[in-house]
Amino acid sequence: MFKNIRFKRISIKKSSLKSFGFFLLFSSLIWFFVQISKEYTQVIDIPVSYVNIPMDKSISKEKPEHLQLRIQDKGFAIWYYKIFRPEIKLDLGRAIEESGELVYNFEANREYLEEQVNINFEKARFIQETLAIKFQPKKKKLVKVAPRIRLNYAVGYSAGEAVTLRPDSVQVSGPGDIIDTLQTLRTRELQINNINSNVSGKVKIDTSNLGMLSFYTNEVAYSQKVEKFTEGSVSVPVAIRNLPENTNITIFPKKVLVYFQVNLRQYEMVEADNFKVVCDFNDIHEGDDFIIARIVDSPSFVRNLRLNERKIQFVIKR
Known part of the structure; x- marks a missing residue:
């Protein structure tokens, strides 16, 4: 019988504790909601970034990263802005240039700012009326x-x-x-x-x-x-430049083929006389038995020029 009575007393104590905890939590919630439903006045920091910076200006690096906003509103509204910290983008294209500074007027841009952060400016005010940012002309x-x-x-x-x-x-x-x-x-x-x-x-x-x-x-x-191109070739005589007086030279071959690319519309305009291939006598060194031929003149509308033979054999007769 004694054991049963003691067990009953313990059960009553646990039940009372649970009830007490429930009512404590419930009353705390009621108190919390009552408190955040009241109006408060508080200053909060709002992050700020800068957009639409004039192309001909370089703004100072020493510019505010936060703006202070004094809010008079319900506690839950202030709590929301403190937790989620909405960012304001200041459009410097709306600023006025004054004495080497870009001056942004908050009241003049009130509607633009309200759209960004969804703040009722009847109950909120920036501590500064204007923001002045120094700049250097670019x-x-x-x-x-x-x-x-x-x-x-x-x-x-x-x-x-x-x-x-x-x-x-x-x-x-x-x-x-x-x-x-x-x-x-x-x-x-x-x-x-x-x-x-x-x-x-x-x-x-x-x-x-x-x-x-x-x-x-x-x-x-x-x-x-882009045009359709074709390849062609012409036979061109090889000329010798800088040949000394009283010097005869025999070369082989005397003509070379010049290959080229040209668009189809201009193919018929290409003639052998439009090209000039030469060898320079000054390029000959003792012991050489050939000289290199080069294309020195060609029509402006042909491309990818090459010779079928660049090494020209020669014999000098004094």
Whole structure:
């Protein structure tokens, strides 16, 4: 009987403890919700980043990374902003230039800021009315762009001209010491294979290692006209340059074949008289029995020139 009574007392104590804990937790929650439902006034830090920086200006590195906002609102609203810390993007394109500073007025941009952070500015105010950021003017320059575009043509196709870029120069701004040394920009590498028709497109400018500079455009358009090409050959006599007086020289062969590539439209325009192949007497050294022939003149619209024979045998007669 004694054991039963003791067991009953212990059960009552455990039950009471659970009940007490439940009511304590419940009352704590009620107290918490009552507290966060009250209005408070508190200053919170909001992270800030800067966008739309004017291309001709370099802003100071010593600029605020947080803005202080005084909020008078319910406790849960303040708690939300402290936990999730919404970021504000300050559009410096909306700032006013004054005495070497970009001045951003918070009240003038109130609606723009409200859209970003969903804060009712009837109950919140930035401690600062304006934000002034120092800047240095950038130097501007028009810089030539060189293509890094590799075009591999299908058999029988080629191009008579180099790749065209539009624009072929771009406006760049930045610190004067960097701008003054910048002579050329390059596109990113691009390769197109098996081409048998005109090509065109856009390619980015390579801005790697140029983080201090601002580019008014970061891509250019490229194009190239592709044509059907064919190969031909003509027989051209070999001439001797710098032949001393009273010196006779006999060469073999006296003519060589010049091979070339030309587009089909201009094939009929190619004649042997358009080419000139020479050997220079001054290139002959004692013991030599041949001299090297070179093409020194050819039409501007032919390409991939080569000779069937470059070593010309010779005999000198004094």
